[in-house]
Amino acid sequence: MNEERAKPKVSPKREPMTRQDPHVRRHNFEEVALGYTEEQAVREAQRCLSCKKKPCVSGCPVEIEIPEFVKFIAERRFQEAIDKIHEKNSLPAICGRVCPQEDQCEKMCILGKKWEPLAIGRLERFVADYEMRKGEINIPKLPTPTGKKVAVVGSGPAGLTLAGDLAKMGHHVVIFEALHAPGGVLVYGIPEFRLPKEIVRKEVEYIKKLGVEVVTNFVVGKTRTIEELLRDGFDAVFVGAGAGLPYFMNIPGENLNGVYSANEFLTRSNLMKAYLFPEYDTPIKVGRRVAVVGGGNVAMDSARTAMRLGGEEVYCVYRRSRAEMPAREEEIENALEEGMILKELTNPVRIIGDENGWVREIECIKMKLGEPDSSGRRRPVPIEGSEFRLGVDVVVIAIGQGPNPLIPSTTPGLKTTKWGNIIAEEQTGATSLEGVFAGGDIVTGAATVILAMGAGRRAARAIDEYLRKK
């Protein structure tokens, strides 16, 4: 094949990225992965085969022109590389850090058939950081205002992407955010050591420079309802309210002191900076021994946060086996390197407290994998009589989040699924109400940053069309 012949000297291994030493980083909140140097980026970019069929692009939810931007890097044309990415992705510094590339572009990469796939995410991060370091971010020329107003509910990746796109089309956009800081999960959920908040802040600044207004401390459904916003003069509303409702397991002992939802644990630490208590006022219980229940990114973030807050023995209790863990492989490895103890095929059955209502132990049962379930993963079944207890001071429940019912319950006529997700057309985000669009986790259930962005992008196009016809 032409492609394999093209560059015979391709290194089978990707350029490694420097990371903080696990023993050191276990005790700090600074970023773990330090990023490529220019030399490393160029060397890695040179591994790309510039395949004609671009399988990598088909694996990217927003179809970044991967071989093109990589080629620019190989040629040290970094600004052109980032401009290329910006055509399709408005938050590259974030995606380069948190996208599950191993399941997307890198999974499709031809190099991966024999060797390690190209490190596309690291290259994306490199050029995004290059631009941020340079300081001035290019603000595109904005068209003449259309005079149309769009309200956006929620400032997560879906809302931010949509707002940026609509502003570039000349519409006036106002984002309403319930919390005191914009960014959604990017600020309250994903920890500093994985995604520095300064990066999110800069991305939000960029969107503001495009003319987008960001109103914090505004709960749509409470401060104003969607109906009222439409009456107030907004021509369309986009709901990107995320999946913010924490699920609990409904096992005995879950209301004991020391049992957290991952949302609470991470919000205290990230958004409220409880790791800097008492300098910051919000406290958090650390515990010497911590059990985190769940196997996704949220669980990994909770476990790694617990270690950084001083947890000495931090367990991850997961009911299936490591192979089924939905967290990114890289994050599982990072967590294990830092000392997280994985209790796979283990399911909590109850949490046991002391006489003052504090967590003391978590009782678990061993599981084995049975027949595949509807998701295709093998269903875990309990092994009778295998109960055992772990002594812990803190339990973090990270088994998933659902849609917050606040908006559906205050918006008559807005149709939802039986799980409470807003029903929206995939290509346009159109909902059952005219002028109301939705996208991101509130529609799909907890998913990924890039999918939320993709939904925001498609809805922006549809809203633009809707406004022009209106």
Place this chain on the structure above:
Amino acid sequence: MFKILRKEVLTPQTKLFVVEAPLIATKVEPGQFVVLRIDEKGERIPLTVADFDREKGTLTLIFQEVGKTTYHLGTLNEGDAILDLVGPLGRPSEIENFGKVACVGGGIGIAPVYPIARALKAAGNEVISIIGARSKDLLILEKEMAEVSHEIYVTTDDGSYGKKAFVTQELERLIKEGYRFAFAIGIGPVPMMKAFALVTTRYAIPAKVSLNPIMVDGTGMCGVCRVSVSGVTRFACVDGPEFDASEVDFDLLTARQRIYCEEERQSLERYQQSKCGGCERE
């Protein structure tokens, strides 16, 4: 930023702020609350709205200085501003014409009872209010409560003012005297609300309490505010804050309110030391 337009010192430890918050003021109903954060390093705390003026676009907040955040809040003055204020949160009180109703407020709990009593009166109820405090100098809103009540009874724990009794004893006395309450609302410290639940349950009076667990976001996102109501876990910030008095697990509420006792003490000590340091320099 939310500007403090007026400050009143109600008791040495209880302050009243009238805050400019026009958006919230247009929507807020009795029984709802706001979450505030004083400054960049502050924590988020819920405060029940004690009054509001839709035309002037203001909210009245009344708080007792118990921890670092409320002490700090108490040092702010007219003209100062609060960084973040969000609301109105929680479900409004159910206001109907029940007939004869009892509005029972203990200590700082009188503040949230006030707008409910007023709304109940406006809805045509015969409002019998019972308010109380540990002692005379801690009693707040007596005049305001009197204005919105057909009858008012005042108690203090130490007998320094009004009758020496607990508000719940006074409530039971009235019931025994023949008052037929069709509805009762009781807000105050947890032991008071627990006693209130016992009395109202004993006499089969439909009754609500307003719960005040620890909160962070106030929108159903973190779950720290979970309470147990007839054995089911609910989030007080979105499902409440009012629940049927007879169904609330008050012991769980008490335990969960104490989660950060230790940290709160540490934070308060640190704050007070830093303030004393400031005095010495002067």
